[in-house]
Amino acid sequence: MVFVLEDVPEAQHLCRKAAAYLADVLEARGTCGYNQRVRWDCDSLAQALLAGHRFDLPIRNARSIC
Structure with missing residues (x-):
């Protein structure tokens, strides 16, 4: 969800909430x-890390599984 909506200003609070959950x-x-x-x-780990990074x-505690 974070990357699908990343260019939608009205959805930024949802993206931040999703990233915080991850x-x-x-x-x-x-x-x-x-x-x-x-x-x-x-790929799920990578997406979660990217979402977290996007919102600093x-x-x-993330560990390498790949």
């Missing part, structure tokens, strides 16, 4: 996946 997931789990039933994967969110 940063929280990374902080708690160290990685992420498509959903709870799918194991972690590199601290992501301290």
